[in-house]
Amino acid sequence: MNTALRRSDGRPGALWAVPALLYFALFAVVPMALVVVLSFCRWNGLGSPHWAGTANWTRLLHDPDLGQSLRLSLLLTVVNWAVQTLICLPLGVWCAGHQRARAVLSTLFFVPLLMSSAAVALLFAALLDPNFGLAHAIGPWLGVDDGNFIGDPHLALWTVTAVVTWQFVPFHTLLYQAAARQVPAQLYEAATIDGAGRWRQFLSVTLPQLRHTVVTSSVLMLVGSLTYFDIVLILTNGGPGTSTRILPLHMYLTGFSSFDMGYAGVLAVLLLVAGTTLSLLVVRVTGFRRMTSRREGL
Amino acid sequence: MSAKTLATTGRTAGTGSRGGPRAAAPRPRPGLVRRPGRPHRRPCRRPDWLGGLGAAAWLVIVAVPLYYVLASSLREKSDYLDAGPLSVPHHVVLSNYRTVLDSGFADYLWNSVLVTAATVALVLALALPAAYAIVRSRSRFVTAGFSVMLMGLAIPAQATIVPVYLLITRLHAYDTLTAIVLPTAAFSLPMAILVLTSTMRDIPGELYEAMTVDGANATQVLRSLVLPLTRPGLVTVGIYTALGAWNGFIFPLVLTQSEAHRTVTLGLWNYQGQQGGIDVPATMAAVVLSLLPLLAAYLVGRRHLLSGLTAGFGK
Numbered sequence: 001m002n003t004a005l006r007r008s009d010g011r012p013g014a015l016w017a018v019p020a021l022l023y024f025a026l027f028a029v030v031p032m033a034l035v036v037v038l039s040f041c042r043w044n045g046l047g048s049p050h051w052a053g054t055a056n057w058t059r060l061l062h063d064p065d066l067g068q069s070l071r072l073s074l075l076l077t078v079v080n081w082a083v084q085t086l087i088c089l090p091l092g093v094w095c096a097g098h099q100r101a102r103a104v105l106s107t108l109f110f111v112p113l114l115m116s117s118a119a120v121a122l123l124f125a126a127l128l129d130p131n132f133g134l135a136h137a138i139g140p141w142l143g144v145d146d147g148n149f150i151g152d153p154h155l156a157l158w159t160v161t162a163v164v165t166w167q168f169v170p171f172h173t174l175l176y177q178a179a180a181r182q183v184p185a186q187l188y189e190a191a192t193i194d195g196a197g198r199w200r201q202f203l204s205v206t207l208p209q210l211r212h213t214v215v216t217s218s219v220l221m222l223v224g225s226l227t228y229f230d231i232v233l234i235l236t237n238g239g240p241g242t243s244t245r246i247l248p249l250h251m252y253l254t255g256f257s258s259f260d261m262g263y264a265g266v267l268a269v270l271l272l273v274a275g276t277t278l279s280l281l282v283v284r285v286t287g288f289r290r291m292t293s294r295r296e297g298l
Numbered sequence: 299m300s301a302k303t304l305a306t307t308g309r310t311a312g313t314g315s316r317g318g319p320r321a322a323a324p325r326p327r328p329g330l331v332r333r334p335g336r337p338h339r340r341p342c343r344r345p346d347w348l349g350g351l352g353a354a355a356w357l358v359i360v361a362v363p364l365y366y367v368l369a370s371s372l373r374e375k376s377d378y379l380d381a382g383p384l385s386v387p388h389h390v391v392l393s394n395y396r397t398v399l400d401s402g403f404a405d406y407l408w409n410s411v412l413v414t415a416a417t418v419a420l421v422l423a424l425a426l427p428a429a430y431a432i433v434r435s436r437s438r439f440v441t442a443g444f445s446v447m448l449m450g451l452a453i454p455a456q457a458t459i460v461p462v463y464l465l466i467t468r469l470h471a472y473d474t475l476t477a478i479v480l481p482t483a484a485f486s487l488p489m490a491i492l493v494l495t496s497t498m499r500d501i502p503g504e505l506y507e508a509m510t511v512d513g514a515n516a517t518q519v520l521r522s523l524v525l526p527l528t529r530p531g532l533v534t535v536g537i538y539t540a541l542g543a544w545n546g547f548i549f550p551l552v553l554t555q556s557e558a559h560r561t562v563t564l565g566l567w568n569y570q571g572q573q574g575g576i577d578v579p580a581t582m583a584a585v586v587l588s589l590l591p592l593l594a595a596y597l598v599g600r601r602h603l604l605s606g607l608t609a610g611f612g613k
Contacts, residue, residue: 010510010519012430014437020428020487021443027462027484028450034461045463091356094349105353107600109360114592116545118563119585122570123367126578127383134366134383166359178607219452227454230547234567248456256552261460271457279452 032272039265049261056262065242065250070270072157073247077225077278079161080168084221085214087169092176093206106177113170121234124163125150150236153243160235160244164228172217179213180206215286222278226271247271371395371583378579394583402557403584406565410544411591413478413561417543418536420483421490425535426528429494430520434506444495450488455481459552466553477553478561482543490535493606497531498524533599534606544592562588 039056043049060066095106112120128135130148139147149159183206191201229248232238238245238253245253248271255264362384370378371394373387381388431437432444462481471477501524509519550561560568566588569581596603 010506010514010516011434011436012427012516012520014431014435014439016427016431016435016516017437017440017443020424020491021447023424024447024450024484024487027465027481028453028458028487029446031458031461031465032453034464035458038460038464049464087356090349090352094353102353105357107597108364109356110596111364111589111593112360114541114596115585115589116563116566117547118545118566119588122566122581122585123363125570126370126576126581127363127366129576129578132379132383132578134362137382137384166363169356170360174604174607178604223452223454227456229456230563234570248454251456252459252548255460261463264460268457268460271454275452275454275457276449 035265035268035272038262039269041262041265043261044259045256045261052262056266059263060266065245066267068242069245069247069250072244073226073274076157076161076164076228076246077222080164080225080228081218081221083161083165084169084172085218087165088172088217089176089210089214091169092173092178093180093202093210095173095177096180106173110170110174112167113174115167117167117230118234120163120167121231124166125235128159151240153240156236156240156244160228160232163235164225164231167231168221168224172221175213175217175220176210179210183209211286215282218282219279222282223275226275226278247274367582367585370579371586373579375577375579394579395587397580398584398587403562403565403587405558406560406562407587407591409475409559410562410588413475413482413546413550414540414543416475416479417483417486418539420479421486421539422532422535424483425487425490425494426532427520429491429498430516430524432491432495433498434516434519444491447488447491450485451492453485455485456548459548462549463552472553473555473559475554475559478546478549478559479543481549481553482546483539486539486542490539493535493538494528494531497528497606501527530602531606533602537595537599537603538606540595541592544588 038049040052040054041049042052042055091109095102095109115123127133128147128149130136130139130146130151133147135144135147135149137147139145139149144152144155149155187205187209188201191205196204227248228246229252232244232246232249233252236244238249247267251264251267251271254260254267366383369385369387370383372390372392373381374391374393377388428444431440458481466472466477466480469480471480505523506519509523514522545563546561547563550559550564554560554564566581566584569584570576
């Protein structure tokens with residue numbers, strides 16, 4: 001130990017990283033491998049898992065809720081990504097300015113970031129209450145006469161999307177704000193000399209400079225969308241009917257309400273595959289291999 | 299602190315440290331040596347009305363629910379039911395907070411404090427040496443391990459909940475606060491290490507060289523060079539990890555059972571459907587209480603949070 005820690009060149013040895021790597025392996029990598037094994041087992045959460053062969057996997061083909069939950073998760077992911085990016089990118093760039101008003105405003109903008117999903121869900125459950133909430137007042141205004149946004153199977157998912165957006169816009173705005181502050185001022189000066197207007201500058205200077213952040217933020221959004229679960233659990237519990245039973249919620253209810261851990265394992269593997277595929281896709285499509293890649297030029 | 303001064307002082311710190319043994323190396327103010335010579339940037343100087351309009355719209359969307367939480371928590375239940383959700387409280391009362399704290403919420407708050415503190419301590423203790431090794435060690439094993447860990451950023455923690463539950467029951471940690479801390483810390487590690495390595499990479503190589511030429515070993519370099527210069531990164535990681543731990547829902551939900559080990563988020567959930575209809579003013583008081591500690595931490599470390607996230611992502 002001692003020799004590894006004290007090298008003559010003053011560099012730390014590999015041993016310094018071992019505790020973190022071991023710890024991460026035990027509580028994150030091993031569970032990932034284990035979930036694959038468990039997907040071939042029958043287990044009710046008590047006692048020991050028993051080998052069940054491919055029974056859980058064949059059941060996948062006959063699960064009436066699966067198609068629905070996959071579709072809902074995909075829809076939620078795509079809509080969230082589009083809506084949040086459209087809001088966060090311009091908002092973040094705007095917040096990157098230096099006026100005092102912006103500093104004050106951006107502090108306020110970020111308060112939702114500090115709230116837990118449970119708190120956000122409770123807040124909106126109360127606001128969306130058709131009898132005593134704000135929904136009662138603004139419902140007719142939006143064409144929903146009874147104000148019952150979460151009780152309507154056609155509206156529930158969109159309502160959930162709106163709530164999720166409210167909660168997560170601050171974080172991604174923060175990322176874009178941080179990135180926009182890194183854009184060198186000379187680029188804007190040069191663009192101004194070339195006669196570029198504000199919109200042109202945004203398109204030709206800001207946007208290209210932010211592309212790494214777009215990738216990072218997109219990956220985090222996509223993976224995040226796959227895990228939205230607590231908000232939906234508290235706000236709608238998958239209902240009405242199965243109209244908001246997204247994949248992670250389907251998995252949780254299968255495992256921890258129906259105590260069917262094996263089949264929940266199958267659904268978890270689907271989630272893992274979906275998450276990894278989506279992130280790899282984004283990174284590949286945009287041409288960036290490493291999430292830590294540095295900004296080019298200047 | 300303008301970045302021009304940052305850049306120049308950064309450079310002089312680099313040359314100056316060659317003079318004395320380890321006298322000059324530590325001390326520079328945190329965040330000082332952010333890539334020497336890089337010019338500063340200021341995207342928008344004049345106010346732009348379109349952006350202002352958009353920001354104002356978003357302000358309304360954010361502020362209305364927040365006002366609702368605060369106003370509801372300060373009014374009597376009858377006032378809430380009679381006067382409508384967005385009206386100004388008839389007269390301000392604190393009784394809702396009393397009700398909430400008396401109903402056991404104080405214990406949940408304390409449990410969350412314990413869980414959050416333990417998670418942050420564990421994450422920092424593991425991530426700091428690891429990030430140091432990733433940036434400075436020449437071992438390929440470390441780099442490979444880090445790549446695996448970066449993939450962890452893309453792992454939905456929920457997907458591993460079943461095996462984590464199995465693991466925790468086998469470790470005989472089920473229904474303890476430790477059960478919450480262990481996986482929460484594991485899933486906070488990748489982000490923590492990412493932010494810390496980025497902050498450490500921003501320290502100019504000459505500073506490391508100057509110290510090692512003077513015969514400092516790895517521990518001494520960490521203590522008197524890396525540690526002071528990565529303080530903003532450490533603050534960011536602390537706040538970010540605390541956010542995750544304090545607001546964590548699925549691990550407490552699945553890994554604990556008894557009232558005595560309930561955390562704030564589960565305590566909040568309790569309010570839904572308790573006593574038939576929801577007592578909205580009391581629930582909103584609980585929401586405010588659950589938010590206050592994080593708000594305090596955020597306001598203290600806001601500056602660092604932004605710069606740390608820049609280092610971690612904003613490239």
